[in-house]
Amino acid sequence: MPRAAQPTPPAGVESTRSDGDAGHFPASLLYQAAKLYYTEDATQADVAAQLGTSRATVSRLLSEAKRRGIVRIEVVPPSEVTVGDLSDRLARALSLTNVYLSMPLPTPGPGRTDLDVMGGALAPAVGRALSAAGLLPGDALLVSSGRTVYEVAQYDLVPLPGVRVAPTVGGNDQPEAWYQTNEITRLVADRIGGRPNYLFAPALPGPDLYPSLLNDPSIQRVLDLWSHARCALMGVGAPPLMRSDIPQFVPTGSSSLRAAVGDVCSRFFDRAGEPVEFEGSERLIAVELEALRHVPVTIAVAVGAEKVESIIGGARGRYFNQLVTDPATASAILDTVERP
Template sequence: MFRWHTRRMPRTARPSSTPAGADSATDGEAGHFPASLLYQAAKLYYTEDATQAEVANRLGTSRATVSRLLAEAKRRGIVRIEVVPPAEVAVGDLSDRLARALSLTSVVLSLPLPTPGPGRSHLDVMGGVLAPAVGRALSAAGLLPGDVLLVSSGRTVYEVAQYDLAPLPGVLVAPTVGGNDQPEAWYQTNEITRLIADRVAGRPNYLFAPALPGPDLYPSLLNDPTIQRVLHLWPHARCALMGVGAPPLMRADIPRFVPTESTSLRAAVGDVCSRFFDRAGEPVEFEGSDRLIAVELEALRHIPVTIAVAVGTDKIDSIIAGARGGYFNQLVTDPATASALLNHLEQT
């Protein structure tokens, strides 16, 4: 797709309707065509859609000379051609640029998020828009029956799980973190595991444990065979789908086990799988985090396909730091967030 522009010549410089000497310039004299003649040839050809033969007839010259006139008109700026990429090409360019900037394997862009209606936020409308893009990322992971797909808790993953994803029959789906004591549905990792398994035709594996058990309960949970069965799946994961949390002390919604009064969390800019990290992507611990039943950040680096799904400008620092830490190698987001990320990276 392209647009062209002809630069209008001053009224006094326009040629008469039957210009003389249009054929008088030889090939070696093409650069000496009068500007008014170049303009008239370009106007006939580009604006009035005349063929080169028709232009030649109107100007009383040959088609070869018309071709030279049009080339010279472009060279001298009388005709300017603008190549306008179609939407799908522009989106592809944005995703490629962002993937390079974040050092990721790929960035998968969804359609733009719709404007939420009255009393609603982008959280209420993002699931249906992000789900097809998440489905494409999961399809590209090449998972086979028996492969392990880990899923995190969080509002974004929960909303995506309400919609159809890629068919992955026989894949083992397991949570990355405990959370059966959390009141919000999006922190109930077993519920998200069930939903995702249903959407991909996989087999759910449930983790019946709180995310942060007390000191007395923690060792007994680790020795429980039903808990061990899920924990032993983690090192064999082929893929992980995770949300990216915004800075913990700036969030209105956060799991109840997170001690927001902890001074160490002031350094945290985000989390994946309830594991927090700072701006450099380094882990941030808090009191009791040694008892957290969740996939370790270091373990995420060794999973072949790690897909983060996140939207919103409040997560820009979180996404950048998570990518910097190597906790995910793919990102699913919307064009607005992608553009904001790229602008931020280019300005820093």
């Protein structure tokens, strides 16, 4: 039987059959081998057959193609690795115990904004943070007012039966649902199977009403929980003079608030994390910033470019030791704190 004809090798392959210098392979040959192997899924044996050379030479062709930049291989980490690295970097940058990142916020539909979609995206991460807090029946969980916490409370969190839930600030005279702290307390208690404790007081009572409220036994019971709380879940407010949505009791015309970059529990602070007072704030029925520093687990939840400086200032003041946010906000914070 006559011997089968061998394929005629392309120009430049003859030298490969005698194991010539790989560095002298023509670029066209390197490209041809790489294209067959990487884009057409041919095996090295297939490539060798088509080029009329050995598998060993094909291996050298592919190595040379990578060395000369004809083949560029990108290794993309899975999303959980990327997110883990980002959360660790942010925790170190802000000196926080933990940072919990949500999935990216979904694109809002027509007529909707990020405010309308953030609750569902953030709730699972908030649930992880609360679960890790180790709360037991009888422990106190404080919750703040604000749109972010209110939206998160519309979704399932984590079962924490028997945990006592209490507001960090008065606000039963506020028209918006997200500043009605008793409503948020009820929602969070429902989501975790806890026991709500209500605070029937305005956030900023008048001079005559203030002392009588402090002497009320039902209010004293809630204030006592502030000093014994195991955990606090709080929103972070944007700079007060840049906000279109703010509690009615905040005097936005106050010159002192020009220095404020944000607030937690309606207590304002500046860029360095130092407290910022305003006229009448000595009557504010809200947990003190100093008291928050002594709560073992303090979880801030916030998203948005307008809150980057607010989050940084709150972390510098040590008013929270954990953060729940989305990847976009986390990256924006890192860009700010790592800026030369």
